[in-house]
Amino acid sequence: MRIAALPFALLLLCACTPNGNDAAKTDAEAQAPADAVAATSTHEFEPAINAADFEEHVKTLASDAFGGRAPGTPGEEASVDYIKTQFARIGLQPGNGSDWFQTVPMVETTADETTALKLDVAGKPQVLKFGSDMVIGTRTGKTDVNVKDSELVFIGYGVDAPERHWNDYAGIDVKGKTVVMLVNDPGFHAHDAKLFDGKRMTYYGRWTYKFEEAGRKGAAAALIIHDTEGASYGWDVVKNSWSGPQYDLPAKDDPSPRIPAQGWITGEAANALFTGAGLDLAKLRAAANKPGFKPVAMNAKLSFDLKSTSIEKNSRNVIGLLPGSETPDQAIIYMAHWDHLGTHPGETGDNIYNGAVDNATGVAGILEIAEAFRKAPTPPKRSILFLAVTLEESGLLGSKYYVAHPVVPLDKTVAVFNIDALSPIGKAKDVTIVGKGSSELEDLLDAELVGQKRVSVVEDNTAAGYYFRSDHFNFAKAGVPALYLDSGTDLIEGGKSAGEAAGKDYTANRYHKPGDQYDAATWKVDGIVQDLETLYSIGAKLANDGQWPNWYAGNPFKAARDAMRPTPAAAAK
The missing domain is CATH 3.50.30.30 (Glucose Oxidase; domain 1)
Known part of the structure; x- marks a missing residue:
């Protein structure tokens, strides 16, 4: 639902405390169920993005206890409660007014x-x-x-x-x-x-x-x-x-x-x-x-x-907010979908579609980035919105509903970073931009990669239409610049052949299959950690330098952005 009681900027200004902040954290934690907090209290999370924290989130979300995270099932309850509890623990504020959730009506x-x-x-x-x-x-x-x-x-x-x-x-x-x-x-x-x-x-x-x-x-x-x-x-x-x-x-x-x-x-x-x-x-x-x-x-x-x-049901997007210190009405969004394919009772053998890569990795990614922003010494000038959407596997429906009912107006949404299915195959010399050649967000990414001695590349299989198959696309159609960054394939260990082989193996044996499970023995997440750090750095720059990135000339979504993009005077207000 939209925030109607107060203008968005005023609401955020009223909610802010100095440095982002302990009072907000206490309020948020008070709203989290005690049993959920207890269930996640055994792991000591660190402020910085790191492998142990990331894997803890993935291991939990992709466990059999979450039943494959299908909307409208107990797996949804477990998933959205976990994400909300983590947002609260980190110290974010509810992102939909006073609510952590945005109800998404659905027909099952x-x-x-x-x-x-x-x-x-x-x-x-x-x-x-x-x-x-x-x-x-x-x-x-x-x-x-x-x-x-x-x-x-x-x-x-x-x-x-x-x-x-x-x-x-x-x-x-x-x-x-x-x-x-x-x-x-x-x-x-x-x-x-x-x-x-x-x-x-x-x-x-x-x-x-x-x-x-x-x-x-x-x-x-x-x-x-x-x-x-x-x-x-x-x-x-x-x-x-x-x-x-x-x-x-x-x-x-x-x-x-x-x-x-x-x-x-x-x-x-x-x-x-x-x-x-x-x-x-x-x-x-x-x-x-x-x-x-x-x-x-x-x-x-x-x-x-x-x-x-x-059956008419409801599902939920989960929204956490870190208010900006100077222009809280403007926001950068980090997004991932929490849903997967659930449990298929009629199938013999393992019938739980755990969705570890797709997309427990994405949810873990935005949780890690949220923690890094919240625990940073200086709060961002612009707000950061963390959006875990539902019903991606059913046609990008949770993000479609959000775009139709945004809690931050789209003309105040600076950029969207979508994280969907990161590959636990180790560090790479490159990162993949799905739909490369789309927006000025790529310039920010490339500048960040120079210091890492890495490069950005287009996805290997452009025929698959991945650009149209994840939640950023709904924002793109509405005009908001969106970057869909994926793992690289030119691996430090094994080169392109190893990266391509890993991709083919995942598609053949785990993608949308019960085999998409977390495996501590084989996963190498150091490359994912590096990519998350890169996404954090880009967002931090945008949160503090006042840029309004746009689509490249000739992009079909540029006209919509041009129509909504604020003038420099309006952006400064």
């Missing part, structure tokens, strides 16, 4: 996994089973979605981009039909650097865009054909992410278009479907990578009865 929808897609393909039946052949769900909140004899249309990549003179829906009305499309965007599979952004995914390549566009066009259902290269992850990731409860903001809090049913099909299922319809998927894929592609009717119809349970 769980599809019946006995649902099957029944296809009539050129007069012959095909059946796709949930999990092995396809996944499907609804964002409408309805408990029963029925589709009967919906005609299938192949629409290439499902992109309508006027500024690129590209429309995969040209010449066809898909109202009531089921659209079938490729993952990623034009140019990717063709290896054409001149088509869209070549290997670098644009927002048109994201599955979220594809489903929204299908909704705008009035389709009854939409199916994306999975391929590991184009998606940048295997089918198991899709299956695990789409199984069990799925979360959305209520429609009133999210104006994006919604389609009655949406899902994915495996590459094998797609090949059987297209072959049965007398179509060559490989040739159609090639045609879809050329300007002027026209949709293709598939001589196939789809029917299904998708039953779901739908």
Whole structure:
């Protein structure tokens, strides 16, 4: 919720005590549950960012006791209570007025996994089973979605981009039909650097865009054909992410278009479907990578009865505040998402998705940076807001809700630093900027790296669209400069080959799998500590020198920032 009782600056000025400060710490600690404080009192945390403190946070958040940190479960209660208790222990103030929490309304929808897609393909039946052949769900909140004899249309990549003179829906009305499309965007599979952004995914390549566009066009259902290269992850990731409860903001809090049913099909299922319809998927894929592609009717119809349970619930963002000593109405945000995929009761063996790297590391990171700021000899001139958001794994919903209901107005938000999935693989000669080439925050980072004899690099797999897959993106769309820094890959021990091998191993064996667990025997967090120190230094500079960083010229988010950016006179007030 927004602060309404007092103007934000006045509220912060009233809340401040000299040096940031012991009175605030006492008040905050008084609000923390005694049992939660006791549960975290055995470890002696140090003021400086360090490996032992960082690992203590990760070990706790990624423990089985937190059940995989799914929103709307006991794992949420444990997670948000832990974060709030740590914010209080550190000496932050509640960041949402007098409240540590920002309530995020959500709709929890769980599809019946006995649902099957029944296809009539050129007069012959095909059946796709949930999990092995396809996944499907609804964002409408309805408990029963029925589709009967919906005609299938192949629409290439499902992109309508006027500024690129590209429309995969040209010449066809898909109202009531089921659209079938490729993952990623034009140019990717063709290896054409001149088509869209070549290997670098644009927002048109994201599955979220594809489903929204299908909704705008009035389709009854939409199916994306999975391929590991184009998606940048295997089918198991899709299956695990789409199984069990799925979360959305209520429609009133999210104006994006919604389609009655949406899902994915495996590459094998797609090949059987297209072959049965007398179509060559490989040739159609090639045609879809050329300007002027026209949709293709598939001589196939789809029917299904998708039953779901739908419950309205609430989840919570956790917000801690360190008020600025001179301009407390202006704030820098450090952000990480606390949620993960929870526990999957129907799975045999280890069914807890602990999410140690993704994203206990990020939450531990903002806690360590918060401690360093709070215990610094001189408080920052600008406020520092620490934001642990929910529902990232469900479509960046917690950060989307915050951006729509900010506790610090966006035109007073100086910058956002997002921490999501740091790699415990040791020190590196580089750091990764996801979406490198975006904003002047990169200049601050590069200046800091000079003294460390390190360099910044763009992410290895630009085709994966990571820039659009984490919470900073909601701030970016609103115009606030945001930096998404990730671990480096040119390791001190082992070089680039070791870093790349570690990344591939994580994606194959742990990403969105039960194997993403804390392992004291194998984790090397000295590189993470160095990266956190770097993020702290950049934020400290911004907190004290009065800069208002902007997007680079030509960036699509610059216009929004220019419209909100205060004049020098306004910034000084």
